[in-house]
Structures are given as C-alpha cells and as structure tokens.
Amino acid sequence: MATVSIRALNKKYENGFHAVKDVSLEIRDKEFMVLVGPSGCGKTTTLRMVAGLEEISEGEVRIGEQVVNDLPPMDRNIAMVFQNYALYPHKSVYDNMAFGLQMRGYAKEEIARRVQEAAEILGIESLLARKPRQLSGGQRQRVAVGRAIVRHPQVFLFDEPLSNLDAQLRVQMRVELKRLHERLETTAIYVTHDQVEAMTLGDRVVVMKDGRVQQVGEPLELYGRPANKFVASFIGSPAMNFVDVTVAEAGGALWAEAEGLRVKMPAPLAARARARAGQRLTLGVRPEALVIANGADDYSFATAVDVVEPLGNEILLNFRAGGVAMVARVDPAVRLKVHESVRFALDPERVHLFDAASEAAL
Amino acid sequence: MLIERKWKKWFLFYLPMAAFIAFTLFPFYWMAITAFRPDAELYATWRQPNAAPLWTLHPTLEHFVGLMQTTAFPTWLWNTMLIAVVSTLISLVCGMFAGYALARLRFRGSEFLGTAIFVTYLVPQTLLFIPLADIVRDLQLGNTPWALMLTYPTFLIPFCTWLLMGYFKTIPKELEECARIDGATRFGAMVRIIFPVAVPGILSAGIFAFTLSWNEFIYALVFMASADQKTVPVGVVSELIRGDIFFWGQLMMGALLGSVPVALVYSFFVEYYVTGLTGSVKG
Numbered sequence A: 001m002a003t004v005s006i007r008a009l010n011k012k013y014e015n016g017f018h019a020v021k022d023v024s025l026e027i028r029d030k031e032f033m034v035l036v037g038p039s040g041c042g043k044t045t046t047l048r049m050v051a052g053l054e055e056i057s058e059g060e061v062r063i064g065e066q067v068v069n070d071l072p073p074m075d076r077n078i079a080m081v082f083q084n085y086a087l088y089p090h091k092s093v094y095d096n097m098a099f100g101l102q103m104r105g106y107a108k109e110e111i112a113r114r115v116q117e118a119a120e121i122l123g124i125e126s127l128l129a130r131k132p133r134q135l136s137g138g139q140r141q142r143v144a145v146g147r148a149i150v151r152h153p154q155v156f157l158f159d160e161p162l163s164n165l166d167a168q169l170r171v172q173m174r175v176e177l178k179r180l181h182e183r184l185e186t187t188a189i190y191v192t193h194d195q196v197e198a199m200t201l202g203d204r205v206v207v208m209k210d211g212r213v214q215q216v217g218e219p220l221e222l223y224g225r226p227a228n229k230f231v232a233s234f235i236g237s238p239a240m241n242f243v244d245v246t247v248a249e250a251g252g253a254l255w256a257e258a259e260g261l262r263v264k265m266p267a268p269l270a271a272r273a274r275a276r277a278g279q280r281l282t283l284g285v286r287p288e289a290l291v292i293a294n295g296a297d298d299y300s301f302a303t304a305v306d307v308v309e310p311l312g313n314e315i316l317l318n319f320r321a322g323g324v325a326m327v328a329r330v331d332p333a334v335r336l337k338v339h340e341s342v343r344f345a346l347d348p349e350r351v352h353l354f355d356a357a358s359e360a361a362l
Numbered sequence B: 001m002l003i004e005r006k007w008k009k010w011f012l013f014y015l016p017m018a019a020f021i022a023f024t025l026f027p028f029y030w031m032a033i034t035a036f037r038p039d040a041e042l043y044a045t046w047r048q049p050n051a052a053p054l055w056t057l058h059p060t061l062e063h064f065v066g067l068m069q070t071t072a073f074p075t076w077l078w079n080t081m082l083i084a085v086v087s088t089l090i091s092l093v094c095g096m097f098a099g100y101a102l103a104r105l106r107f108r109g110s111e112f113l114g115t116a117i118f119v120t121y122l123v124p125q126t127l128l129f130i131p132l133a134d135i136v137r138d139l140q141l142g143n144t145p146w147a148l149m150l151t152y153p154t155f156l157i158p159f160c161t162w163l164l165m166g167y168f169k170t171i172p173k174e175l176e177e178c179a180r181i182d183g184a185t186r187f188g189a190m191v192r193i194i195f196p197v198a199v200p201g202i203l204s205a206g207i208f209a210f211t212l213s214w215n216e217f218i219y220a221l222v223f224m225a226s227a228d229q230k231t232v233p234v235g236v237v238s239e240l241i242r243g244d245i246f247f248w249g250q251l252m253m254g255a256l257l258g259s260v261p262v263a264l265v266y267s268f269f270v271e272y273y274v275t276g277l278t279g280s281v282k283g
Helices: A041-053 A092-101 A108-122 A139-151 A167-184 A195-201 A219-224 A229-234 A269-274 B002-035 B062-070 B073-104 B110-120 B123-137 B145-151 B154-169 B172-181 B186-197 B199-215 B218-223 B233-242 B248-276
Strands: A005-014 A019-025 A032-036 A060-062 A077-081 A157-158 A187-192 A204-209 A212-217 A241-250 A253-258 A262-266 A280-285 A290-292 A302-309 A317-319 A324-330 A341-346 A351-355
Touching: A005 A041, A019 A041, A019 A212, A032 A041, A032 A195, A041 A060, A041 A077, A041 A139, A041 A157, A041 A187, A041 A204, A060 B002, A077 A139, A077 B172, A092 A108, A092 A139, A092 B172, A139 A167, A139 B145, A139 B154, A167 A195, A195 A219, A204 A219, A204 A229, A204 B110, A212 A219, A212 A229, A229 A241, A229 A280, A229 A351, A241 A269, A253 A269, A253 A280, A262 A302, A269 A351, A290 A324, A317 A341, B002 B248, B062 B073, B073 B110, B073 B145, B073 B154, B073 B199, B073 B233, B073 B248, B110 B154, B123 B145, B123 B154, B123 B218, B145 B154, B145 B218, B154 B199, B172 B186, B186 B199, B199 B248, B218 B233, B233 B248
Parallel strands: A032 A187, A032 A204, A077 A157, A157 A187
Antiparallel strands: A005 A019, A005 A060, A204 A212, A241 A253, A241 A280, A253 A262, A280 A351, A290 A341, A302 A317, A302 A341, A317 A324
C-alpha cells in the first residue's frame, strides 16, 4: 500500500530516441491507474522505469516516501504481471508462485499458506502441481497474477496482461482483475493499448502519445471533456466525428460552417470560441451526440445515409457531412434505408471545439 | 487414385530414403563386419569360391583380443574420455557465462567481442597448432593430458559461446526480469532461471563439444608423443599402421570401440539435442 509519484520522468535511449518526455503523475494510495495510448507512446517504458527494469534518464520515481531511482527491482517491493506471463517453464505452478517468497527467505509454512490463499482467490488450487505448459492461456494468466499477489507488494504493475487472451476471456479476466483490486486494495499501475480496458478498469486513466501525457482523469471525464483532439479520438468507439469548420458570428450567435453544414454553437462554447471568429477550428461530436431531428432547427443539418450497420443494441448510421465521413449511433428502433435523406441534430451539450493547429480543446 | 498415391509415396519418399540410409550407414557396417572377420577371410580374394564379401561366415574376436594385448587401447580410451570430459566441462562453463553476457548484457564493445569470438573459431586448427605447440612446450605441458585439456577449449569455447548465445536469445527476457522483481539478483536470475530453462541448449552444446574433442586428431597427434598418452584416433592410426602394413581388423575394431561412447552419448540425449538446435522456449 503506497502512493507512487513520478516527477518529470524522461527516457532517452543511446540511439537518441526520446521515449518518455517529462511525465509527471501522482498515483494515490489504493488507486487503479491505467496508462493507455497507441504503441510506441512510452507507456510501457514508463512502467518499466517504475519497476526498475529500465534506467531513468531524468526525473524521479518515488514509491511511498522513498525515491527508488537507484534501487534494483528486487528492493522496490513491487510485483509485475507481464504480457507473455513470463512463467518459469521449469517450475510447477506452486513453485512459480513460491519463488518470490523463497528468494526473500520466508518460512516454508508461511509460503505454503500464502500460495494456498492466492490460489483460492484465483480458483487455481487444482493446478498447483502442473507445469506452465500444461495450462491454458487463461490459467497461465491467473498463475501470473497469483505470483504477483502472494508477495503482498506495495504496488502492482501490469504490462498489457490481457492482450494475449481471446476476446471472450479478456472480458471475463477484466472483471476479475477489477474485483481482485477491490478486494486487495493495492495500488496498481496498468498499461494497455485498449481504450475499453482502460475505461473499465481505471479509477483514473492517463492517455499518452509520443512520450507525453495528454490527459489524466477519471474515465467519464476523459470521455466527456477530452483535453485535446487526440484524447477525443482515442477514447470511444466508434471514434468522435471531426469536421474542420470556420466559426462566424451572425445575429448575436456563433455559427460553425463547413461545406453543406451550418450549425449554431451552444452558448458556453460560443463564449469561449467568440474570440476565434473567422478562424478555422475543428468541431467534434460523438456518434451518440447526433440525434435524428424532427424538423429543421439551428443545430441540425441534412444529409443522406450511405451505410447502415445494425448491431442489435444500436444502429450505426454512416453518412457524409461537412466534407467528411461521419457516424451516428441511434436507437435500434430507427428504420432508415441506405440513401434515404435524413436530418441530424447535434446535442448542444455535447459539442466540442478544438484548435485546428494545437488540437487543444477550447 | 489411392493406389497411385501410394505408389508415388513409395517411389518419391521410401525409395530415396532407403538409398540414403544405405549410403550413410554402409561405412559403419563395413567397419563392423571387418572388425569381426578373421584375417583369412579379410585377405582372401573375392573371386575365390564361397567368398562372402558382404558378411562373414566365421565371426571372431581375434582382433579384439589382439587390440587389447598388443596395443595400449584401454589406456587410449581412458585418455580420450578424460580429456573429452574435462575440456567439455571447461568449455561449457565458459561458454555459458560468455554466451549469457553476449546475449543479454549491453556493454561497450559487446558486438565486436561477439564477432571476434566467432572469428577465432574460424581460424583453422592446422594453422593454430604451430603457435600452440610453442606455448605448450614453454609451459612444459607436452605429452601430458593437460596439453589437450587446455588447447581443446580454444576452439570449443567459441563454439559453445555462439551456440548458447543463440539459445539464450530465444528465452524471453521477461523471465529474468520477473525473477529480478521476485527478489533475485541478475546473477541469481541467470543461475536459477535462465540456466535451467536453457538445459536443452546446454546439453547440445555439451554433446557437440564432447564429440569434437573425442574425434580431434591434429592437436592430439602433435602434442602427445608417447604411446601411453595417446587418444583413440591418434593411437589407432599411429600404432596399427606400421610402415605400409595396415592391421585392418584391429584398426576397425579400434574405430568401432572408439565410436561406441559417442553413439551412446548421442542416443541418450537425442531429444534434448534436437530441441537444443531448433530451440524455442515458451514462457
């Protein structure tokens, strides 16, 4: 149980590659913090620096009150679950889980008790005598988690632990990990490239890109108030729709205009965007913030549907507006055919504007 | 259809396979049959009546007895075994540590060192034995088993290092990272996790090194002078070919007995040996 504080962390490789740039994070005690981002964004490197597997070029990592920059991994009191599980192939499941305790000189009875306890939590009591190669993917995953929890570490580190599992098992293990965290109340740092995993597991989520932190926040905060266009596009599936627009003032209101599209900006957003009148901005709207309009109003525009994707619980309507392809998520009761013309209205509460150059949210 | 396919399989697979096996095994068969053939049959012309050049009608142990009584064959066998085992052990230990370092540690000049070690392996023994003979004489090791136990590793260590380096690279590095988080030092992780996982690779390196030193000829010929210090390959050739007389029966008996230990070692570890060469480790 500990806080982890990362200050101005940098990683520069010998070949000049700058993998992690000025990352600062305060991870609270018992918090489940998820680092998410596309591959090569520096999330795994950050995690490995916390683990002590990668040298820190600049900056500081503290676990609890202690600066751990120069401590070897074994002295940081952490446990890590790897993407490929990294089970010791020559040891039985029991010995895999016991190894960390044996290395730390625990008494035999204590080791047996802890392994048994962890095995019960994870439902792998019957597998203790087996070798890793006799286990299925899901079972290996459990053993890897078990090996981490027997040590009662201060911090759990997870490096994409679910990405080698098939889709169904991944969803199941995701829920189990969440449940396990509720039960153990240990600080956890979890790295993934899957935004759904990030949103469902994290108490807070860190979105990274090109070595930099883009935004830190609770899942719904990231979804509802993305700090920039990258976060807006990375979180959510299907992704947010973006249209390049020009804002213009007319009749006391602010209007966003693009080819074949003219919509009024809601008041709070207009207040922030007024100074940018006449400039190019990017309008962002999530698929579910586009609703089918009954009549023409200031927030709606006309278009024709070109692809209909009926998913059962929802229907995705693909169309073109403002010169780009867009998607709307609508109720499954909606009956629309391809090429049928339709009016969509923006939900004024859920419209975003981004600076075209810096991509920061207004 | 089915018949045609069966016929094809016979023609394209079993027949060439059988021919190949016959081709490779015939020398061994010839060696074995010669070792048990009485001299009268060995030196008889093939055209004489009742001649059976491909098998023997009167198997005999006379060559075995002759080999044991007239030569120091048991001593040669013992010398070869001792030298092969010691030089293999030395080379394996050095190769394991060097291979691990080259595969895993990033240090200045590691790539150059790896290439340099490989190049040493490529220098032919027929060149190296000249300077080595000088060193052996200076250290006064000539005509002692140490001369070979210490010179064989000069080509065995590079060999083991390269084979093991390749094998260590196939072991996921997460295994030792995990061990280091679990509380092991780098050295501890290497000894407790990497070496046990690499057993197939280590065994195949060992088998190769053992075979190479067992069969080694030129160093053994140059560094060992007296009959009781010789190894099997040198002893058999130098003591059983006297002038222009070849003692074929005893030569072949010596070769047969000399190849038995190697064959035993191979058959014992064959499974490890195959996975060691094709090597893959899954976590």
